[in-house]
Amino acid sequence: MEENLEREVDIREYWHVIKKRRWTIYTVVIILVITVTIGSFITKPTYKATATLQIERENPRVLSFEEIFAIDASQQDFYQTQYKLMQSRSLARRVIKKLNLTSHPEFSSASKVGILGRIRNIFRRDKGEQAEELADPYTNIINTFLKNLEVEPIRNSRLAEISFISHNPRLSADLINAVAEGFIEVNLEAKYYASREAYDFLSKQIEELKKEIAVKEEEMQLYAGQKGIIALEGDENIIISKLADLNAEYTRAQMERIAKESYYNQMKNASPDSIPEVLRNPVIQDLKREYARLEREYAQKSKSFKADWPEMVRLKSEFDNTKQRLDKEVNDIVTKVSKSAESEYEAALARERALKEMLDKQKNEAIELHRNSILYTTLKTEVENKRKLLDSLMKRGGEAGVSAELRDFGTSNIRIVDRAETPQTAYRPRKKMNIMLSIIVGLMLGTGLAFFFEYLDSSLKNKEDVERYLNLPTIAIIPSLDGLKTSKAYRYGYNSYYGDENSEKLPQSIEKIAQTNPMSSISESYRSMRTSLLLSSPESPPQIVLITSSQPSEGKTVTAVNLAITLTHLDKRVLLLEADLRKSKLATIFNINKDPGLTNFLTQDIEAVTIIKRTDIPNLFVTPSGQLPPNPSELLSSSKFDTLLEACRGSFDHIVVDSPPLLAFTDAQLLATKVDRVILVVKGAETPRESVMLGKEKLNDAKIAGVVLNDLDIIEHHHYYRHYYYYGKKYQDKTKQAGNRTL
Numbered sequence: 001m002e003e004n005l006e007r008e009v010d011i012r013e014y015w016h017v018i019k020k021r022r023w024t025i026y027t028v029v030i031i032l033v034i035t036v037t038i039g040s041f042i043t044k045p046t047y048k049a050t051a052t053l054q055i056e057r058e059n060p061r062v063l064s065f066e067e068i069f070a071i072d073a074s075q076q077d078f079y080q081t082q083y084k085l086m087q088s089r090s091l092a093r094r095v096i097k098k099l100n101l102t103s104h105p106e107f108s109s110a111s112k113v114g115i116l117g118r119i120r121n122i123f124r125r126d127k128g129e130q131a132e133e134l135a136d137p138y139t140n141i142i143n144t145f146l147k148n149l150e151v152e153p154i155r156n157s158r159l160a161e162i163s164f165i166s167h168n169p170r171l172s173a174d175l176i177n178a179v180a181e182g183f184i185e186v187n188l189e190a191k192y193y194a195s196r197e198a199y200d201f202l203s204k205q206i207e208e209l210k211k212e213i214a215v216k217e218e219e220m221q222l223y224a225g226q227k228g229i230i231a232l233e234g235d236e237n238i239i240i241s242k243l244a245d246l247n248a249e250y251t252r253a254q255m256e257r258i259a260k261e262s263y264y265n266q267m268k269n270a271s272p273d274s275i276p277e278v279l280r281n282p283v284i285q286d287l288k289r290e291y292a293r294l295e296r297e298y299a300q301k302s303k304s305f306k307a308d309w310p311e312m313v314r315l316k317s318e319f320d321n322t323k324q325r326l327d328k329e330v331n332d333i334v335t336k337v338s339k340s341a342e343s344e345y346e347a348a349l350a351r352e353r354a355l356k357e358m359l360d361k362q363k364n365e366a367i368e369l370h371r372n373s374i375l376y377t378t379l380k381t382e383v384e385n386k387r388k389l390l391d392s393l394m395k396r397g398g399e400a401g402v403s404a405e406l407r408d409f410g411t412s413n414i415r416i417v418d419r420a421e422t423p424q425t426a427y428r429p430r431k432k433m434n435i436m437l438s439i440i441v442g443l444m445l446g447t448g449l450a451f452f453f454e455y456l457d458s459s460l461k462n463k464e465d466v467e468r469y470l471n472l473p474t475i476a477i478i479p480s481l482d483g484l485k486t487s488k489a490y491r492y493g494y495n496s497y498y499g500d501e502n503s504e505k506l507p508q509s510i511e512k513i514a515q516t517n518p519m520s521s522i523s524e525s526y527r528s529m530r531t532s533l534l535l536s537s538p539e540s541p542p543q544i545v546l547i548t549s550s551q552p553s554e555g556k557t558v559t560a561v562n563l564a565i566t567l568t569h570l571d572k573r574v575l576l577l578e579a580d581l582r583k584s585k586l587a588t589i590f591n592i593n594k595d596p597g598l599t600n601f602l603t604q605d606i607e608a609v610t611i612i613k614r615t616d617i618p619n620l621f622v623t624p625s626g627q628l629p630p631n632p633s634e635l636l637s638s639s640k641f642d643t644l645l646e647a648c649r650g651s652f653d654h655i656v657v658d659s660p661p662l663l664a665f666t667d668a669q670l671l672a673t674k675v676d677r678v679i680l681v682v683k684g685a686e687t688p689r690e691s692v693m694l695g696k697e698k699l700n701d702a703k704i705a706g707v708v709l710n711d712l713d714i715i716e717h718h719h720y721y722r723h724y725y726y727y728g729k730k731y732q733d734k735t736k737q738a739g740n741r742t743l
Contacts, residue, residue, distance in 0.1 A: 686711075
């Protein structure tokens with residue numbers, strides 16, 4: 001399965017993609033530049049005239065009083081409204097009629113609806129709208145007019161630029177000036193009509209309000225006569241004042257009655273000695289002192305004399321008389337005080353009751369007056385409010401009347417700062433800018449398309465792709481012979497022997513290039529593969545090597561041949577075994593008979609030595625496939641084939657097995673279990689990686705030495721290889737005489 005790994009950003013890789021797909025970018029740029037250039041030169045030029053307006057905010061004065069209407073003071077809404085009014089259809093119609101644009105060539109064609117326009121209208125509008133458009137000859141002209149009208153506010157200012165685009169420079173200036181003047185006229189007319197409508201409205205409201213006031217005053221007077229109300233405010237003040245006085249007096253009477261009642265109850269239950277009047281009476285005080293003196297004297301003499309002693313009798317009689325007089329005096333005072341407290345209490349109670357009756361009467365009178373005054377006050381307030389409103393309306397009505405009469409002397413809050421002048425240069429098309437933009441857009445579009453094509457390319461193009469998607473090492477990258485033939489610079493860089501003077505010596509085929517051109521860069525790549533293969537096993541070099549691929553025509557047979565040749569250069573006996581029993585090629589490459597071959601050995605009773613054939617290359621032996629059998633898989637999985645491999649192990653140092661493709665047949669999958677190492681050949685920048693990954697999955701149990709990227713155009717994909725140079729033609733001749741070997 002494909003691993004989801006993030007690719008490290010490499011600017012050089014992006015540059016390589018751009019160089020690789022440069023013709024896609026060139027094509028897009030050229031097509032776009034030519035198209036834009038032709039369009040810019042054949043397009044009829046248009047001219048843009050611009051005028052500048054100053055728009056001051058002005059609240060309407062007619063109905064600005066807050067008690068009637070609330071005015072929206074949002075500045076942003078005001079200016080946005082003005083900009084939309086400049087682009088209104090009514091203003092456009094006004095200007096069109098003023099300048100008689102219906103007869104102008106630039107607009108007369110807009111009033112005619114063609115066949116395509118009629119068809120679009122059928123699907124775009126209902127019948128009512130179609131009829132209205134046909135009935136109004138200005139509809140299409142207004143649409144064209146507004147399409148070419150632009151309004152652009154200037155930031156952080158009260159200025160706005162209005163522009164018109166036309167094929168006629170003089171017409172564009174006249175039109176935009178007419179729009180500016182018409183907008184000011186519309187603004188003034190709106191103010192006039194607003195003032196006139198306000199004046200008429202206010203006049204009507206004033207008359208109605210006068211009638212309402214008269215009715216309410218008559219109703220208020222009638223009600224006052226029925227209820228006997230003369231001066232409501234004075235009556236209300238007297239009654240309220242009397243009510244307050246009575247309430248205060250009643251409160252004081254209550255307090256006084258409570259005090260008298262408390263004092264009266266206290267006198268009834270109090271002892272004589274606690275009554276203040278008794279304590280303050282001088283006679284009682286004298287009698288108490290006399291009583292106390294006699295009591296002391298009697299007590300003192302009673303110690304010396306008996307009770308019947310005349311002096312004691314006299315003292316006793318005087319003592320009793322004093323006691324009687326004291327009791328009588330105390331009783332008289334207590335009786336007098338009690339009667340006085342009772343009379344005062346009764347008087348306070350009677351006063352409280354009288355005030356309570358007066359207070360209740362006054363309350364009823366106040367309630368009745370208040371009940372009668374509610375409607376009267378309501379009528380009076382309503383009349384006063386209507387009078388105030390009438391005064392305001394009459395004042396505003398006068399102002400509105402004056403404003404309406406001053407129509408010809410009105411001033412607008414909009415003025416023209418700069419009138420439009422006839423443009424001297426065309427606004428569109430901007431040929432230089434269009435061409436420059438077409439180049440930039442073409443480069444961007446072409447680059448994007450190039451990367452898109454690169455994204456769709458799922459082939460393996462370098463060793464990083466092999467490691468990323470297959471998790472296998474790349475043991476060799478075999479350059480494309482066609483790529484070397486198309487570039488002298490690369491040809492010379494990879495092998496100085498292939499200079500300009502010897503360019504005819506480039507091989508026409510790479511089937512045995514390791515033998516025919518051992519010092520070429522392609523041969524060096526095969527030797528690199530040989531070295532990587534021999535070092536792939538830490539114990540000992542692999543003896544039997546299987547060469548396979550995921551799809552046909554990826555160069556596995558050529559790879560097997562050249563690998564076998566490079567192994568012979570190490571003075572090793574090498575057997576090239578053609579196990580591809582479905583397509584025989586080795587017999588043709590080495591110009592030998594294919595019979596008897598591997599098929600003959602596996603199906604007949606012959607010796608193995610009869611199918612091993614010597615070639616013109618020293619130490620290289622080939623076993624061709626022989627006749628193509630109907631059951632190759634059964635033959636390759638037979639024990640006789642295993643016996644052949646074991647026999648060859650003892651006779652040869654290395655055995656290179658050429659097998660069928662992995663995805664087409666199961667032969668290679670069977671052979672992979674019988675060999676020491678497997679080399680997977682991939683045609684660079686062509687074979688889809690999905691096919692290679694699927695082929696790798698079929699080799700799960702095999703020991704894969706690595707991947708060979710075959711037939712890769714190194715000029716296009718910018719891979720860097722080891723340069724292998726000759727040191728002169730003399731050295732080349734000596735190496736040829738030595739059998740074209742490299743040690």
